[in-house]
Amino acid sequence: MTQAETKKSFKAGDIIMRQGDPGETAYIIEAGRVEILVTGPSGEEKVVSTRGAGTMIGEMALIDSAPRTATVRALEECKLLEISQKDFSYRLDATDPVLRMATQVVLTRYRDMLTRAEIGGENNNWPPAEAVELGYAEHTNTVETIKIANEFKEALSTDEISLHYQPMINLQTKDVVGFEALMRWHHPTRGFISPGIFIPIAEESGAILAASQWALRESCRALKRIEGQTGYDHHLFMSVNFSSRDFASDNFVESVYNTISESDIQPEQIHIEITERLLMDQPDNAKDTLKMCQKAGMSIAIDDFGTGYSSLSYLHYFPIDTLKIDQQFVRDMSKNDNSMALIKSIIAMGKNMGMKIVAEGIEHKEEATILTELGCDIAQGYYFAKPVPESEVTALVHNWESPDY
Ligand code: C2E
Ligand code: CA
Numbered sequence: 001m002t003q004a005e006t007k008k009s010f011k012a013g014d015i016i017m018r019q020g021d022p023g024e025t026a027y028i029i030e031a032g033r034v035e036i037l038v039t040g041p042s043g044e045e046k047v048v049s050t051r052g053a054g055t056m057i058g059e060m061a062l063i064d065s066a067p068r069t070a071t072v073r074a075l076e077e078c079k080l081l082e083i084s085q086k087d088f089s090y091r092l093d094a095t096d097p098v099l100r101m102a103t104q105v106v107l108t109r110y111r112d113m114l115t116r117a118e119i120g121g122e123n124n125n126w127p128p129a130e131a132v133e134l135g136y137a138e139h140t141n142t143v144e145t146i147k148i149a150n151e152f153k154e155a156l157s158t159d160e161i162s163l164h165y166q167p168m169i170n171l172q173t174k175d176v177v178g179f180e181a182l183m184r185w186h187h188p189t190r191g192f193i194s195p196g197i198f199i200p201i202a203e204e205s206g207a208i209l210a211a212s213q214w215a216l217r218e219s220c221r222a223l224k225r226i227e228g229q230t231g232y233d234h235h236l237f238m239s240v241n242f243s244s245r246d247f248a249s250d251n252f253v254e255s256v257y258n259t260i261s262e263s264d265i266q267p268e269q270i271h272i273e274i275t276e277r278l279l280m281d282q283p284d285n286a287k288d289t290l291k292m293c294q295k296a297g298m299s300i301a302i303d304d305f306g307t308g309y310s311s312l313s314y315l316h317y318f319p320i321d322t323l324k325i326d327q328q329f330v331r332d333m334s335k336n337d338n339s340m341a342l343i344k345s346i347i348a349m350g351k352n353m354g355m356k357i358v359a360e361g362i363e364h365k366e367e368a369t370i371l372t373e374l375g376c377d378i379a380q381g382y383y384f385a386k387p388v389p390e391s392e393v394t395a396l397v398h399n400w401e402s403p404d405y
């Protein structure tokens with residue numbers, strides 16, 4: 001949510017901002033006309049220009065609180081929309097990193113030009129534009145983010161990016177029934193970069209679209225190979241993570257379906273993992289897309305369930321097959337009554353609605369025992385197995401022994 005802009009009114013002759021005062025807000029003129037005056041060294045005032053509706057005044061205040069370089073006076077009744085520095089940075093932070101950096105650079109250079117023109121020469125108080133730009137870039141980590149985004153795009157076509165597969169266990173039979181595909185990035189100089197870092201950057205830059213398609217294709221092929229080696233024909237499933245960007249792309253269902261068909265596995269073997277946030281951000285689009293996925297045979301799982309929204313009523317609205325209880329609740333289950341109560345109600349409610357329940361992040365035997373007693377269907381966590389490369393999956397399945405709980 002953005003901060004609300006404030007509307008302000010001024011009468012003819014009112015001073016809207018005064019040269020030399022600290023600048024903390026910019027204004028968009030909604031109605032009326034203003035004049036811009038500059039006071040010279042000997043105190044004489046000179047009108048340098050006038051501005052009307054639809055233009056902006058005091059824009060330099062969006063980058064710093066340096067003194068106003070001119071006075072602005074209303075020539076007639078004016079209505080202005082006030083934009084605070086805080087609102088501006090909030091909006092900037094929410095935008096694409098390249099756009100963010102470009103805006104800051106242009107504003108800073110413009111400030112530099114103006115002050116040199118007005119004050120003259122090098123003899124001014126402002127830090128050089130380069131220093132200010134570097135300050136911004138450092139503050140928002142912009143340069144680093146852009147670098148990682150570009151490197152990630154390139155890495156997709158190399159073997160720096162791979163998938164690891166974490167077994168998912170049926171709590172009743174204690175067998176491995178499927179895997180979650182998790183992306184890994186081994187960078188040649190930075191080393192291992194956590195998906196917690198590169199996935200949000202890939203989402204922001206749009207590279208996630210290619211990454212998700214790659215992950216789906218690669219995990220479908222891996223599933224086919226794993227089936228061949230284990231003899232578990234058409235019995236294992238693969239859970240693949242998707243983001244809102246994927247869902248917003250036009251041919252999402254078609255391309256997912258095509259990829260699955262090409263790999264010669266059944267659509268029923270693919271579980272699409274998405275988060276609650278995606279559902280709430282674009283409910284109608286998500287509903288239609290999910291329906292099409294389900295119609296094509298795929299299964300839909302809501303990831304990190306319980307973290308996003310307190311209202312559970314929306315679940316009826318979407319075609320959902322599985323709820324994945326967030327690991328935080330599992331971690332807190334034995335320490336915190338609220339987490340335990342929440343897990344109980346998620347399981348009861350999900351079951352009532354005919355859904356399967358998965359719990360993730362199980363690290364201890366007691367957690368597995370309690371979740372089994374509560375009726376949870378499937379579990380995933382370090383207690384059973386960590387995510388492993390494909391080369392270790394077959395041995396893991398072959399040597400699988402019923403875990404103790
Ligand atoms: P997630 O989808 O919630 O995946 C589960 C995360 O929990 C994985 O972290 C997994 O390694 C970790 N985990 C599994 N069992 C345990 C446990 O017992 N204890 C603890 N502490 N952690 C456990 P990972 O692989 O670092 O992935 C982090 C997140 O990055 C994922 O969270 C997912 O949101 C995202 N991600 C990973 N791969 C992909 C991908 O291919 N596409 C998309 N869109 N997102 C991905
Ligand atoms: Ca997931």
Ligand code: CA
Pocket residue numbers: 303304324326327360
């Ligand atoms: Ca999760």
